Amino acid sequence: DQESAFAAIERVLDRRAFAPFLLQGMTGSGKTEVYLRAARAALDRHRTVILLVPEIALVPALAREVEQRFGADLAILHSGLGTGERHQEWERVRRGEARIVLGPRSALFAPLADVGLIVVDEEQDSSYKQEVDPRYNARDLALVRGQRAHAAVLLVSATPSMESRYNVSKGKLEHVQLTVRAGQGSLPEGILVDLRAEGLSRRPGEVHFSDRLKAEITRNLEVGEQIILLRNRRGYAPTLLCRACGEDHRCADCGLPRTYHLKQRRLVCHYCGSHLAAPSRCPACQEEALEPIGAGTERVEETFRELFPGAAVDVLDRDTSRRPGGPAALLERFGRGEIQVLIGTQMVSKGHHFPGVSLTAVLAADAYLGFPDFRAVERTYNLLTQLAGRAGRGDRPGRVVIQTWHPDHYAIQAALRQDDAGFVEEEMRFRRVFHYPPYTRMVQILVRDKNRDKAAAGIRELAGQIQAHPLSRGVRITGPAAAPLERLRGEWRFQLLLRSATGRDLHRLLQRVLPSSPPYDLVVDVDPQQLL
Incomplete structure (x- = not known):
């Protein structure tokens, strides 16, 4: 698998032509190895490379691997660096002293000459979308930069976005797949815990350790194997x-x-x-x-220590970044085996390779399902699949425990059975029937103001102008309505959602309708990643 995937990428590097790929492979299948070999091939052809990851926390582990192969050719760019250090790295890139740039979405703008390869790892991650002006999605912008540079662009994921899967079906991306795990690793055994049958209370936000989960944890602790537990909410209680x-x-x-x-x-x-x-x-x-x-990661840690005193346990979430060394130091300790149990938010599910982990568990698999966002089910499936993929990467067989109040939901069943094709078929059917992306393009129009009546009047006026315009024929309009999070940072928020078969139709309509200097804060979000 790896050889054929690399060969397909190497051929386009020889042509010096724009070539967009979707590199899809199950967790642990060696996707990183493929794109690092492609990076070497690009450098050997005297071209440069951009490697994007969705979060700063993922940079250190990949940086160590890249540094081992490419040494001083590597430059790291992200907002976590000091001003002087960031300027120094930027200048190294500009002068041609570094030929590989690694970082989150902003690294895409590095001043590299003759870019030959752009890699967008975990391409499905919503962190690639910048939610403040200027709004852009680094995944999409990588394709634009790659096209202009006549470069190969690799969108990499174990759980590709629905948009990328759709683009494969339309011939816009070449699909390269890795279908087996590298080395001795095997996919984990899925264990479903139906919380309805546990006789537990169902208070909002509460998290439980079922009997089956406690038994699996005890088994791991007794033989000294590592555990990752997911609770996608930080703090002690909501x-x-x-x-x-x-x-x-x-x-x-x-x-x-x-x-x-x-x-x-x-x-x-x-x-x-x-x-x-x-x-x-x-x-x-x-x-x-x-x-x-309710319960966040702090409370889960407290409960765990009560149930399993003596176990070496720590928490990885956004609050960890405030500690000395930040997430990187904690992950290094876990990698060395100093920590046996890691509890965390979705940060624990992304891109980590820990051969000592043989058990992962999702304490509340339903957390995303109730969100008022059409991508909620996709995110649930991605999170469960990615977390399951942290287990069984070494010579020990892995298990993943999924605790849920909705055991029959298709996203949970697909993640449990590792049925990616089945999930895609069901999710695409839902998107097609209800005219959601990728079958349409979407624009969110958000009006914000400190005065609620002014914001509500503004969105109503906009909605009326859009509905009355001849170019709105064929455009589906949802709203106007209060945003799910109606008030944030002192501003009231009201929204309209527009959907059309093509982005061109929406662009032409909004060019003619939107005010140039509105008396309120107006946000126009093309292809929004969250609708809250």
Whole structure:
């Protein structure tokens, strides 16, 4: 598999022509090896290389591997570097002293001459979309830069986006597949836990350790094998609720409950960053009736330590970045075996290779399914599949435990059975029937203002102008309506969703309708990655 995939890429490098690929392979199949060999081939042809990863936390591990092969040819560019260090790396690239650039989406703009290969690893990841102006998706922009540079572009994933799969079917991407795991690794055994049959409470946000999961964890701890547990919510609890009066410590600017962080003794808004010291009694009624509701990674860690005292356990989430060394130091310790159990958010599921891990578990597989976003099911499937792929990469067989209240859902069943084709067929059917991307192009129009009435009036006026314009024929209009998160950072938010068979139709319509200087904050998001 690896040889034939590399050969296909090498042929286009010889032609010095634009060639877009989708490199798809199950987790652990050697996708990184293929694109690093392609990088060597590009350098041997005196061309340069860009390697993109979705998050800064994934840079150190890949950087070590690239450095071992290419030495001083590597430059790293990302916002986590100091100003001086970033400038130094940028200048090395500009002067031609570094011929490979590695980093998240901003690394795509590196001043490399004669780019021959661009790799977008984990291409399905929504982190490639920049959610502030200028808005762009680095995956799509990589194809544009590759086309202009006459370069090969590799979109790489174990769980490609629906858009990339669709582009393969339309002949816009060449599909290269890796169908077996590299080395001795095998795909993990899937273990489904139906939480409905466990006799457990179903309070919002609560997380359980089922009997089966506890048995699997005990088995691993006894033989000294490593474990990864996923809980895709950081902090201790999503809400600190007063049982006497109902006070839930909502953020004044966002209208949403602040998350309780026990270790820092703070209540933090995860949307605007505002925080308060956690009170010992309710500030509204003065009763000592405060109770954390739900569970984040901190609470899962606390519960785990109570169930399995003595196990070496740590947490990987965005809060980890504040520690000395950040996520990289923690992942190195886990890689050396100093930590036996790693609990984390979706950061634990992406791109890591730990041969000592033989058990992974999703504590609440339903977390995304209820989101008011048409991509929620796709993200659930991707997350479960990626996490399962962390297990069984060494010489030990792997297992993945999926705990869920919806065991019959097609995304959960497909992830459990490793039935990628079955998932794609069902998800594409849903997208086609309801006219969602990739069968249409979508634009989100968002009106924001500190005055709610002004924002609501603005979106209504825009909706009326769009509906009345002759170019709106054939355009599906959803809304106007309040955004799912109606208030963020002190602004009220109202949205319209426009869908059409082609992006050209939407572009022409919006060019003629949108105001040039609106009296409110207007966001036009083409191909939005989240609709909250």
